[in-house]
Amino acid sequence: MAGTAPPKSDNFDEMTDAGGSTRDAYVDYCRWYEGQEPGLLKRKNSEADESFRRTGITFNVYGEDEAEERLIPFDMVPRIITAGEWRRLTKGIEQRVRALNAFLADLYHRQEIIRAGRLPERLLHNNAAWLPNMVGMTPPGGIYTHIVGIDLVRTGPDEFFVLEDNARTPSGVSYMLENRETMMAMFPDLFSQVAVEPVSKYPSRLARSLAACVPPKFDASNGRKPNVAVLTPGIYNSAYFEHAFLADQMGAELVEGSDLRVVDGRVQMRCTRGYEPVDVIYRRVDDDYLDPLTFEPDSVLGVPGIMDVYRSGGVTIANAPGTGVSDDKAIYSFMPEIVEFYTGEKPLLPNVETWRCADKDSLGYVLDNLEELVVKEVHGSGGYGMLIGPTASKKEIKKFRAKLEANPENYIAQPTLSLSTCPIYTSKGLAPRHVDLRPFVLCSPNGIEITPGGLTRVALKKGSLVVNSSQGGGTKDTWVLKD
Amino acid sequence: MLGRTANGLFWMFRYLERAENTARLLDAGLRMALTRDIRSAEEEWRSVVSTLGFKAQYESVNDSYDGSSVWNFVLRDSANPANVREMMGAVRSNARTARTSLSSQTWEAVNENWMKLEKTLARPVSQSGMIEVIARLRRTGMQVHGAMDTTMLRNEGYHFARAGTFIERAESTARILDMKYYLLLPSLSYVGSSLDSGQWDQVLRSAAGASAYSWLNKGNIDARGIVEFLVLDERFPRSIAFCQGALRTNLVELSRLHGGDGECHALMADADTHLADMTVERIFERGLHEYLTNFMLRNAAIGNAIAEDYRFLA
Numbered sequence: 001m002a003g004t005a006p007p008k009s010d011n012f013d014e015m016t017d018a019g020g021s022t023r024d025a026y027v028d029y030c031r032w033y034e035g036q037e038p039g040l041l042k043r044k045n046s047e048a049d050e051s052f053r054r055t056g057i058t059f060n061v062y063g064e065d066e067a068e069e070r071l072i073p074f075d076m077v078p079r080i081i082t083a084g085e086w087r088r089l090t091k092g093i094e095q096r097v098r099a100l101n102a103f104l105a106d107l108y109h110r111q112e113i114i115r116a117g118r119l120p121e122r123l124l125h126n127n128a129a130w131l132p133n134m135v136g137m138t139p140p141g142g143i144y145t146h147i148v149g150i151d152l153v154r155t156g157p158d159e160f161f162v163l164e165d166n167a168r169t170p171s172g173v174s175y176m177l178e179n180r181e182t183m184m185a186m187f188p189d190l191f192s193q194v195a196v197e198p199v200s201k202y203p204s205r206l207a208r209s210l211a212a213c214v215p216p217k218f219d220a221s222n223g224r225k226p227n228v229a230v231l232t233p234g235i236y237n238s239a240y241f242e243h244a245f246l247a248d249q250m251g252a253e254l255v256e257g258s259d260l261r262v263v264d265g266r267v268q269m270r271c272t273r274g275y276e277p278v279d280v281i282y283r284r285v286d287d288d289y290l291d292p293l294t295f296e297p298d299s300v301l302g303v304p305g306i307m308d309v310y311r312s313g314g315v316t317i318a319n320a321p322g323t324g325v326s327d328d329k330a331i332y333s334f335m336p337e338i339v340e341f342y343t344g345e346k347p348l349l350p351n352v353e354t355w356r357c358a359d360k361d362s363l364g365y366v367l368d369n370l371e372e373l374v375v376k377e378v379h380g381s382g383g384y385g386m387l388i389g390p391t392a393s394k395k396e397i398k399k400f401r402a403k404l405e406a407n408p409e410n411y412i413a414q415p416t417l418s419l420s421t422c423p424i425y426t427s428k429g430l431a432p433r434h435v436d437l438r439p440f441v442l443c444s445p446n447g448i449e450i451t452p453g454g455l456t457r458v459a460l461k462k463g464s465l466v467v468n469s470s471q472g473g474g475t476k477d478t479w480v481l482k483d
Numbered sequence: 484m485l486g487r488t489a490n491g492l493f494w495m496f497r498y499l500e501r502a503e504n505t506a507r508l509l510d511a512g513l514r515m516a517l518t519r520d521i522r523s524a525e526e527e528w529r530s531v532v533s534t535l536g537f538k539a540q541y542e543s544v545n546d547s548y549d550g551s552s553v554w555n556f557v558l559r560d561s562a563n564p565a566n567v568r569e570m571m572g573a574v575r576s577n578a579r580t581a582r583t584s585l586s587s588q589t590w591e592a593v594n595e596n597w598m599k600l601e602k603t604l605a606r607p608v609s610q611s612g613m614i615e616v617i618a619r620l621r622r623t624g625m626q627v628h629g630a631m632d633t634t635m636l637r638n639e640g641y642h643f644a645r646a647g648t649f650i651e652r653a654e655s656t657a658r659i660l661d662m663k664y665y666l667l668l669p670s671l672s673y674v675g676s677s678l679d680s681g682q683w684d685q686v687l688r689s690a691a692g693a694s695a696y697s698w699l700n701k702g703n704i705d706a707r708g709i710v711e712f713l714v715l716d717e718r719f720p721r722s723i724a725f726c727q728g729a730l731r732t733n734l735v736e737l738s739r740l741h742g743g744d745g746e747c748h749a750l751m752a753d754a755d756t757h758l759a760d761m762t763v764e765r766i767f768e769r770g771l772h773e774y775l776t777n778f779m780l781r782n783a784a785i786g787n788a789i790a791e792d793y794r795f796l797a
Contacts, residue, residue: 054595055587056579235579244582254583258797259485270486272639272793273741 012156012420013432014079025080025481028194033077041076044186045425048074051185057178057241073474074179075424076186079435079456083483086197089152089160089439090450092349095339097148097441097448100167100326102342104144107325108134118337126409127331128379129168129324131287133294137311139320141213141445146318147206147282148441149173149455153352154420161352161417163436165332168324169284172455172475173440174242177202177249179477180453195482197452202440203249205451209444210250210280216313217266218279226279229253229269231260233285233301243284253278257285262305267315280316287321329378329412330356353415357408366413367404370397373413375404388465390416419465422476424458434459436467437478452480484584486794489643491581493789495574495593496647499627502570504655506620508534509554509613511688515681516550527685528553534662534689537563554613559604567620568604571597586634589627596623639740642733643793649733650786653726654779659689660713661775683709690721710771711763723778727758730785737793745792750785757781 015026022030052071081089106112107130113119124130149170151163180199184191207228214226232243234256247254259269260278268275283290289299294307309315325331331338333354339347355362357375366373375387387400404411421432439454456476457467467473512531516524528548532541535557544562545552558567575597578590585593596619603616628648635641663686683704687693690713699716700708717724734751738744757778766774790796 053598054591056590056594235576240579244579248583252583253485254488255485256487259487270794270797272484272486272489274794 011418011432011434012154012159014154014420014422014435015430015432025082025085029078029080029190032190032193041425042427045076048076048182048186051182052178055178057174057245072175072469073460074182075458075460075474075476076183077423077425077430078183078477078479079422079437079458080479080481082481086452086480088158089349092160092347093150093439093441093450094448095343095345095348096150096162096165096335097145097443099335099339099342100148100165101142101144101443103338104167104320104323104326105138105142106342108144108322109136109138113338113341116341118341119331119334123328123330123334124325127325127328129287129322129328131322131325133307134320134322139213140215140313140316143213143318143443143445144320145323145326146209146213146320146443147173148443149438150349150441152349152437152439153417154435154437155418156420160349162335162349163352164329165327165335166438167326168319169286170438170440171239171242171284172438173202174245175475176440176451176453176455176478177245179475183477194479197480197482199451199453202451203246205442205449206246206282207250207252209442209446209449210282210316210318212444212446213316213318214279215310215316227253227269227277228280228282229255229278231255231257231281231283231285233257233289237284239284246282252282255281257289257299257301257303260303260306262303262309265309265312265314267303267306267309278315280318282318287324290317290321329354329376330358330409333412352417355413357404357411357413362413363404363408366411367401370401370404372416374416375400375411375413377410378412379410384470388416391463391465416465422456422458424460424474424476431462433462434465434467435476453478484639486796488581488584489640489793490790490795491577492584492640492644493647493795495577495581496644497651498570498573498577499593499624500648500651500655502567502574503620503624504652505535505557505567505570506617507691508659508689509557510617511685512553513550513610513613514688515685518681524550530662532557534658535565536658537565551607551610555607558608558613558616567616568600571600571620571623581640584640586630588630588634592623592626592630596626637736639737642736642740643789645733646730646737646786646789649726649730650782652721653723653730653782656690656713656721656723656726657775657779657782659686660710661772661779664771664775686713692719692721695719707763707767710766714766714774715761715763724758727754731755734789745788747785747788747792750781750788754781754785 015023015030017023049071052074057071103113107124114121145167147170149166149172151166152160153163154160176199210228211226218226228250230243230247230252232240232254234240237243244254253269255269260267261270261275263275266277267281268277285301288296289301291302291304291307292299293304306315307321310317332351333356335351336347339345355366357363357366366375370387371389373389377385387396389397392400419434419436422435423430424433435456435458437454437456440451442449456478457469457473458476459465459467460474461472464472508531512527515527519527525548528550532538532548532553537556540563541556544560545556556563556566560566575593578585578593582590600616600619603612608616631641631644663682684693686709687696692712696709696712699712712719712722714723716722717728719725731751734748738748
């Protein structure tokens with residue numbers, strides 16, 4: 001029988017407590033696991049890769065050969081969250097997402113938060129994602145960020161922190177869905193023994209939520225249903241699989257910029273019958289490439305004139321252009337104030353303590369403690385361009401110090417968190433590895449929906465804290481248990 | 484449906500058909516080569532390369548027509564931009580483009596076989612390796628068509644896919660016949676030497692019709708019979724008449740779904756008129772080569788008209 005030896009680690013382990021007993025969330029799973037033949041588990045583990053390759057869930061790594069497709073490694077031990085833990089988390093997430101939408105609306109209108117002196121104005125003007133073209137424009141339904149991914153980390157039984165907000169274009173939801181499909185195909189009996197909340201409603205909820213944000217010019221007479229399309233940069237984009245997957249699951253068209261054209265004041269797609277209007281575009285193309293007439297003139301990924309149509313109420317773009325302004329890590333450091341300013345409540349989910357290197361005192365502290373800290377670029381993402389003090393070499397720290405001193409405004413620093421671990425399956429049995437969690441949130445005028453589950457990323461290398469798939473991270477199926 | 488998606492489906496199925504037909508030509512070539520002396524074996528491989536239209540490219544990188552050079556050139560040589568590996572790559576990237584219009588079973592059949600072929604074709608292919616590749620290509624065709632038949636919606640996408648299949652298949656049958664047309668000239672066909680019947684056998688094998696033909700003709704192989712079978716016999720699924728009929732069926736469906744005809748329908752009606760008064764005698768009277776050349780031009784024109792009528796490209 002397969003054994004579950006208690007992990008030896010100083011972190012909070014999500015499966016096993018310090019005394020070696022299994023935590024509530026994992027009791028049923030462990031009972032099942034211990035009843036499995038080790039040989040069977042080994043075989044199932046090697047089959048999982050094959051199944052992902054067959055479905056085509058691959059991604060391209062930036063900077064590598066365009067044609068090369070890689071799998072994000074999948075670990076077959078689920079990450080499990082109890083119903084009670086999830087209820088507390090969703091309250092915090094919902095509050096944060098409400099605040100994010102209110103914040104974005106305010107930034108592009110009256111800027112009360114700046115007038116009130118709660119957010120320095122320079123943070124907007126230093127922010128590459130700030131779009132002056134959006135000032136004064138109210139997106140259909142008043143929603144800026146329709147699809148949000150909130151990255152969470154855990155350090156203790158009740159200690160969850162927000163590490164990052166992804167209000168621009170969070171990716172990874174296809175892994176949440178396919179990881180579950182794969183788990184159910186691999187271990188059907190497991191799901192009959194443990195009651196897990198389903199995640200499969202996400203695509204239909206997404207479709208409904210997008211359709212609820214039709215633009216003012218949408219004509220609903222004759223019972224016409226809104227046309228929803230997913231806009232992708234194309235088959236060479238690293239997330240193309242996800243774009244196709246979501247379009248397929250929603251029954252939406254998957255369009256590229258070259259399929260779209262502005263005709264009679266509407267965005268229309270070239271169909272076999274002629275041009276047909278698109279009402280809602282779920283775009284997976286960055287702001288800069290959306291409209292060559294407004295932004296990057298050389299972009300071939302976008303649609304010339306789409307921004308004019310957007311402003312005149314002919315189309316909905318989700319997420320709204322300019323939304324990325326709140327993903328900036330300098331803005332992140334103000335999130336506790338932002339949440340309080342717009343909701344009038346204390347934040348339910350805390351931020352990780354953050355030093356803004358733009359402040360002189362903070363910079364001094366950061367420079368004195370580089371060996372202990374994680375330093376990130378304010379506009380960075382994907383785990384690039386950051387320093388993890390405790391694991392960096394002297395030389396790396398020296399190099400980074402020079403960069404930091406040259407341009408302190410470009411950086412923030414955080415303590416190195418003792419991230420929780422969750423076991424992964426290895427040929428030698430279960431072994432603890434650090435994890436994070438990205439739940440996916442949908443916003444529409446009808447409210448906020450959070451799918452019970454999310455994307456758990458796991459650092460597959462022993463001791464590593466970097467969970468990004470571009471840097472050797474893997475994923476796990478994420479379970480929220482039923483009450 | 485998006486024009487670009489229709490284009491993806493059409494070409495996905497054209498390339499799939501092309502890869503399968505290429506495999507069959509190699510298979511027939513190998514069979515001939517194994518039963519001949521070295522000189523005639525070379526002749527067979529030369530004719531395989533010519534039928535595929537690769538003669539000039541092949542000769543620019545190879546000095547002789549030995550089997551291994553030929554099949555590696557056809558299957559994977561980067562000097563040949565139309566190699567089978569590239570074709571299968573095109574099948575898959577077109578399938579990815581049209582992913583939302585394919586059932587997941589159809590997509591997985593493409594993707595899984597592509598992965599296996601990609602692995603085998605990454606290195607030079609031995610004779611046993613080639614036999615494996617041919618078997619895999621054949622299985623790919625069957626799995627993809629099978630998945631499509633049993634799981635895909637009968638909407639316009641289905642008809643674009645089928646139109647691509649039959650335009651490509653008719654083209655392939657016409658090419659195979661055309662390459663050997665001199666063997667089928669009546670004056671020569673009465674010679675009836677064993678070499679000639681071997682050649683005819685190869686023609687039939689290349690079009691996957693050897694056993695169907697002998698079943699229908701009780702082993703009686705002659706030029707007239709072969710041309711009648713490969714051009715006019717509506718029962719044989721790779722004959723020109725069959726492919727044209729199947730193409731018509733799909734174009735009629737497209738016209739019904741779109742509420743009207745396009746240029747492709749006019750060209751199709753033309754092609755039908757041509758075929759309606761065709762007999763083997765007339766084909767030989769006018770010359771088989773001329774007949775086939777004209778057919779291929781008409782066939783290609785229908786393909787172009789479909790792309791134009793249904794806005795495949797911007």
